[in-house]
Amino acid sequence: SFTLGGYAALDRVQAWHRASLDALPAGQKYEELVRQIWKTINFMTAIGLDPQHTPQLNQVTLYTSHEALLLDYEEALTRMDSTSGGWYDCSAHMLWIGDRTRQLDGAHIEFLRGVQNPLGMKIGPNYDLDDIRAIIARLNPENEAGRLTLITRFGADKISSYLPKLLRELKSDGSKIVWSCDPMHGNTYQNDYGQKSRKFEDILREIRTFYQIHKAEGTVAGGVHLELTGDNVTECTGGSRQLLDKHLHLNYQTNCDPRLNAEQGVELAFELAEMLHP
Template sequence: MTPPIATDESPAEAASLPAWSPSSWRDRPAGQQPEWESEAALSAVNDKLAAAPPLVIPGETRQLSASLAEVAQGRAFLLQAGDCAESFDSANPQSIERRLRVILQMAIVLTHSAGVPVVKLGRIAGQYAKPRSSSHETKDDLSLPSFRGHIVNLPEFETEARRSDPRRIDEAYQHAATTLNLLRAMTQGGYADLAKVHQWNEAFVAATGVGRRYESLADEIDRALRFMEACGLDTDDVPQLHEATLYTSHEGLILDYEEAMTRLDPETGDYYNTSAHSVWIGERTRELAGAHVEFFSGIANPIGTKVGPTATPGEVVELCQALDPHRVPGRLTLIARMGANLVTERLGPLVEAVAESGHQVIWATDPMHGNTFTAPSGRKTRHFDAVEAEIRGFFEVHRRLGTWPGGIHVELTGDDVTECLGGSEELSDEQLGLRYETMCDPRLNARQSVDLAFRVAELLREQQG
């Protein structure tokens, strides 16, 4: 059954509290929600989605929960990766293929080089909303609502574009369904076959040092497959060699959408959010008394929450108690976003406090958000060196404490963009404007992503001794 909300109330007081339901979040303060232009239109969209087919089914989500339990117990590694903010325009075969390709490349590098199973969790098929530091944006004398992702409005600084139109929630559902259909077809229909690892190497990656290193790894996989066949093993009978499992996730920010997609599973009696296999709470909406924690506390999906440098050990343990009262391994992923300069100082006390509390969480690192700055060119960016430094600090803390560095959570694209500085190709500030295409935060391109995977694999090997 759905786990109860953890409280400090007496049994009599707890019995008088209202039971959790998919709509009980409405009794709590809800941050980062749009000011929808029409409540009637919002209600109509919610009713439509509540009757729509689920995007994912509980059985798939339970499989992810089982895999994440392995991560929590140090027997697997989590790769959570994808777009910063998905565009409705990116729900096309070419864009979906490029994003899947780079995730598969990273996963194969990590699996082959580090020798641990990799759970692949995409920021895809639903990452249409973004929290903002301010509700409005002002240019000259004009103030308009901030861009909150395609599920809410459009990025152009125009009055019509910035209207919070609830009909876009239904559009988000349709684009997520399109994306998921193609992902399933590709991962189960031969695209993810290990015999095709060379084909995953995009031309603009292959010509680089990182690409050549990947080609060398792909050659080793080819030799291993030929060896198995020479030994009499019919590799056609091993589905794991020809298919891949990619789960979906997004920040569960727009609670009307998440509620409408939540269903009671008759098999277990649990409520599942069927908009994705996993959803997470952002740093700006993780208040213990807030609507997001209330909603997330009652769904049976594996969930996550971002944890920034201002979080205290007590706060994080309270979050664990609210979101994971039964201490289920892998139920909760704590995604640390500290910044390269603070990670070794701030992360350790949190990890120690959670370990002492008995919660078997996954610790993952988000090395992107704490390292964002504005370059001299005026563009928001991140430097590859800082991203790598935060990951190294994350591993250092876990190595010192004897705990498992469970995963990485990164924003990337399979496109040849120029949004993050550095990397093996040493992208400079002067080059940012060449192909700076993000709608919100800067993303690693395919070269930088594969480069990062090799460096994380080295850290994992060191971790294993």
């Protein structure tokens, strides 16, 4: 109902992140963007385009994705398409395989090569190029565009050392790859209080470097892979609120990986928008 019932309409842009925008110290900058969207909508209405009756303006298409980690779960939700005869894992639209479970002769690669879903694969700094090439051939033997996304997770301090060669080699191979950046996992650290955390500034720095390297290499930066929540947690440091390690105890909720909170997520979204359209 949220995607098709009008909540996603552009004329409701102020309601989407109202609480987050009000709380952000840099909120005036974001309010200006909202005003620009409103001016555009008012102009479209004036020339006869009603946003309420234009699906492109009041609806969104939502896709789901997760790591195919527990194979018993994935197998139980795998079905054959009766029209095409292809097998699909119905637990998500897109499935990815982690950096630690992508062994060429492992069960995860074997399972994923048999389904027709779009696939992703995480790549960290310890990758072996020949191994990556072999996995690509296994998961996407027809070199189908859009079939395989490589999600790099090098960390802000290492991405410049590891990404350029990977891009050059796979580009020279002619591999049709969608490139995505995971700026979260490579920037995880444990603070003096025993908590896992990530610095907002490192996350943003890795994303910026990712786009800069792709531009330099003549490849396409296809997107980012984030871990965030709409709740006001205190798990990652930095951002407009300048959270420090000593503040994380205020609402540290995660039992696994630290997430960006609502304010940090909105701030990062606007930073990314400015990066793409300076």
